[in-house]
Amino acid sequence: MFRSASKAFAQVLESPRLTALRSTAGVTSRGPHIGNKSSSISRHISSEEDERSDEIVQTKHRRLSVIHDPSLNRGSGFSVDERERLLLRGLVPPRRQGLDQQIERVMKTYERQRSDLDKFQFLSLLMDRNTVLFYRILVDNFEKLAPIVYTPVVGEACQKFHAIYRRTRGMYFSLDDRQHFRTMVFNWPEDDVDVIVVTDGSRVLALGDLGCNSMNIPIGKLSLYVSGAGLTPTKTLPIVLDVGTDNEHLRDHPLYLGLPRRRLRGDEYIEVLDEWIGAIRLRWPNALIQFEDFSSDVAEVLLERYRYNDAPVFNDDIQSTGCIAVASVLASLRARGLNARDIAREVIVCAGAGSAGLGVCDAIAKAMEAEGASANDARAKFFILDENGLLGRERDMSNDSAARQKFQRKDLPDGMSLIEVIRAAKPTVLLGLSGVGGLFTEEIVKEMDKHVDRPVVFPMSNPSSASECTPEQVFSWTKGNAIYASGSPFENVELGDGRIGYSNQANNVYSFPGLGLAVTVLRISCVTDDMFLAAARRIAQLLPDEDVKKGLLFPRVGRLREISAEVGGAVGMVALEHGLVRKMPPTEVTQSLDGMVAYMRKNMWEPKYGHIVAE
Numbered sequence: 001m002f003r004s005a006s007k008a009f010a011q012v013l014e015s016p017r018l019t020a021l022r023s024t025a026g027v028t029s030r031g032p033h034i035g036n037k038s039s040s041i042s043r044h045i046s047s048e049e050d051e052r053s054d055e056i057v058q059t060k061h062r063r064l065s066v067i068h069d070p071s072l073n074r075g076s077g078f079s080v081d082e083r084e085r086l087l088l089r090g091l092v093p094p095r096r097q098g099l100d101q102q103i104e105r106v107m108k109t110y111e112r113q114r115s116d117l118d119k120f121q122f123l124s125l126l127m128d129r130n131t132v133l134f135y136r137i138l139v140d141n142f143e144k145l146a147p148i149v150y151t152p153v154v155g156e157a158c159q160k161f162h163a164i165y166r167r168t169r170g171m172y173f174s175l176d177d178r179q180h181f182r183t184m185v186f187n188w189p190e191d192d193v194d195v196i197v198v199t200d201g202s203r204v205l206a207l208g209d210l211g212c213n214s215m216n217i218p219i220g221k222l223s224l225y226v227s228g229a230g231l232t233p234t235k236t237l238p239i240v241l242d243v244g245t246d247n248e249h250l251r252d253h254p255l256y257l258g259l260p261r262r263r264l265r266g267d268e269y270i271e272v273l274d275e276w277i278g279a280i281r282l283r284w285p286n287a288l289i290q291f292e293d294f295s296s297d298v299a300e301v302l303l304e305r306y307r308y309n310d311a312p313v314f315n316d317d318i319q320s321t322g323c324i325a326v327a328s329v330l331a332s333l334r335a336r337g338l339n340a341r342d343i344a345r346e347v348i349v350c351a352g353a354g355s356a357g358l359g360v361c362d363a364i365a366k367a368m369e370a371e372g373a374s375a376n377d378a379r380a381k382f383f384i385l386d387e388n389g390l391l392g393r394e395r396d397m398s399n400d401s402a403a404r405q406k407f408q409r410k411d412l413p414d415g416m417s418l419i420e421v422i423r424a425a426k427p428t429v430l431l432g433l434s435g436v437g438g439l440f441t442e443e444i445v446k447e448m449d450k451h452v453d454r455p456v457v458f459p460m461s462n463p464s465s466a467s468e469c470t471p472e473q474v475f476s477w478t479k480g481n482a483i484y485a486s487g488s489p490f491e492n493v494e495l496g497d498g499r500i501g502y503s504n505q506a507n508n509v510y511s512f513p514g515l516g517l518a519v520t521v522l523r524i525s526c527v528t529d530d531m532f533l534a535a536a537r538r539i540a541q542l543l544p545d546e547d548v549k550k551g552l553l554f555p556r557v558g559r560l561r562e563i564s565a566e567v568g569g570a571v572g573m574v575a576l577e578h579g580l581v582r583k584m585p586p587t588e589v590t591q592s593l594d595g596m597v598a599y600m601r602k603n604m605w606e607p608k609y610g611h612i613v614a615e
């Protein structure tokens with residue numbers, strides 16, 4: 001038996017049907033002892049594989065270790081050739097099925113899940129089992145599944161992480177690992193990492209300090225990079241920095257998986273971050289690092305510390321949220337029949353003076369300056385409140401960050417309430433980045449509506465329960481007059497007169513995936529504010545006038561791949577202009593924005609089965 005099986009295998013290897021080919025889509029190598037990638041590669045071309053991509057993956061894995069590697073596993077979808085050469089005969093059911101049949105089975109099982117958290121877990125397990133199938137399903141059903149893998153359900157999944165934990169993904173760097181970070185990075189199996197999303201779990205959405213439970217945030221963000229912008233899944237790395245937690249409930253919980261100690265703060269905290277970033281740069285010098293959900297006391301400090309270190313770093317909550325907020329305001333100007341330069345005439349009231357609120361206001365102020373306003377004139381257009389009311393005249397802000405001090409009003413009393421500020425300022429735009437659900441009451445929105453033709457109301461806090469108001473409320477209070485966008489997704493609203501009240505989603509998901517695509521494809525060395533401004537301008541122009549006039553601000557999130565190509569193109573052109581591109585594209589790509597957008601699209605990873613060849 002053994003001899004004849006070996007003989008049959010040898011015949012397959014020598015079969016004239018095997019053609020020596022090198023894929024234009026590239027060759028990757030997976031499994032232990034990564035081999036010489038230039039060795040000759042054969043693949044079997046037959047009609048059953050027509051739907052496959054040209055990608056060729058070499059592996060030294062055989063038998064169950066192929067099936068247990070999610071990036072190699074094809075479930076019932078292994079080709080005849082793969083079954084033969086990877087020694088899978090008898091280890092998977094006999095009938096070969098394509099992705100379509102696999103998707104049908106998975107989606108039927110998905111629909112049977114009872115709660116959103118069950119759905120989250122079901123998708124996580126699929127991600128752990130079969131990378132291509134997971135991403136095919138996510139890409140094809142993005143609008144339906146994004147609220148599960150991302151906000152709002154990811155918030156609940158973080159709160160319950162310790163209770164529902166099944167399997168590890170990503171890396172944890174804890175205080176117990178100090179002095180080992182530089183060796184630990186080599187425990188990760190991939191030499192190539194394009195994007196890292198890191199959190200210390202100190203402010204997860206509006207859910208507070210979730211410590212080590214926050215791992216689902218970087219995992220969720222990275223799944224959007226892959227599904228929404230075509231980053232390569234194996235080249236993404238989610239990380240949690242466990243520096244303790246001040247969440248007593250978690251810390252005292254017997255199932256909590258992080259260090260049961262108080263959160264480290266001050267200089268020692270910064271030293272840990274320095275050690276961590278040094279270790280990351282040692283192994284992956286070019287990887288884009290996205291800081292995510294760091295509490296406001298450290299978010300800006302860390303951004304300023306690392307952003308100009310000749311390697312790409314950005315803070316999603318500050319910069320990328322600023323980008324989508326600018327895009328939202330610019331698109332709303334179009335909706336109101338105004339021009340981009342009119343941004344300098346907007347009057348902005350922002351509830352929330354944390355890193356997200358300040359980041360958003362700073363980005364809008366810079367967009368005003370880019371349209372000709374002086375820094376002082378731009379600043380005068382902002383009225384920012386925190387939990388103690390307006391940042392006004394009497395407030396002692398000597399120990400506050402420069403970003404907060406910049407927005408102190410010297411002309412108005414400190415602590416004015418939101419309704420008082422609305423009465424005094426008569427804003428055109430009301431922003432919510434407070435994390436306080438229901439903060440925008442009927443009185444507040446109606447007061448705003450009195451002074452403007454079309455009030456622009458953007459409750460941007462996440463998850464949905466933290467939204468400052470819902471679209472139903474705003475459209476009913478303003479008789480359908482408002483322009484609305486929220487951080488988490490809501491359904492559109494029937495206005496009863498044949499019109500629809502559009503509930504746009506002003507979430508940074510519109511910007512960070514495309515930015516990451518551009519940084520990866522062009523190996524951009526530094527992420528700048530100009531890149532986010534260019535991306536915002538592009539996003540604001542994506543819909544035709546007739547849609548925007550109705551109150552739709554940008555394409556729905558289901559079209560994220562197209563949007564990310566546009567964002568990537570805009571970012572790429574700025575990077576070229578500023579000499580920040582380390583991997584030059586062909587000259588024709590650099591000639592126009594359209595060329596750059598097409599180049600981004602061409603470089604996206606597609607979730608299709610390629611060809612696995614035995615090494």
Ligand SMILES: NC(=O)C1=CN([C@@H]2O[C@H](COP(=O)(O)OP(=O)(O)OC[C@H]3O[C@@H](n4cnc5c(N)ncnc54)[C@H](O)[C@@H]3O)[C@@H](O)[C@H]2O)C=CC1
Binds near residue numbers: 294316355433507
């Ligand atoms: N839509 C999006 O893409 C994004 C949304 N966000 C959301 O923004 C929110 C804030 O994030 P951070 O700034 O990092 O949090 P943070 O907790 O640092 O800031 C919250 C701010 O709101 C203020 N605040 C609390 N109660 C208030 C009240 N009653 N009136 C006015 N202000 C009040 C606090 O004083 C603080 O200044 C979170 O809900 C987060 O999910 C953050 C990033 C992106």
Ligand SMILES: CC(=O)C(=O)O
Binds near residue numbers: 204206316317
């Ligand atoms: C969307 C996001 O990054 C946040 O709410 O923190």
Ligand SMILES: [Mg+2]
Binds near residue numbers: 205292316317
């Ligand atoms: Mg965030």
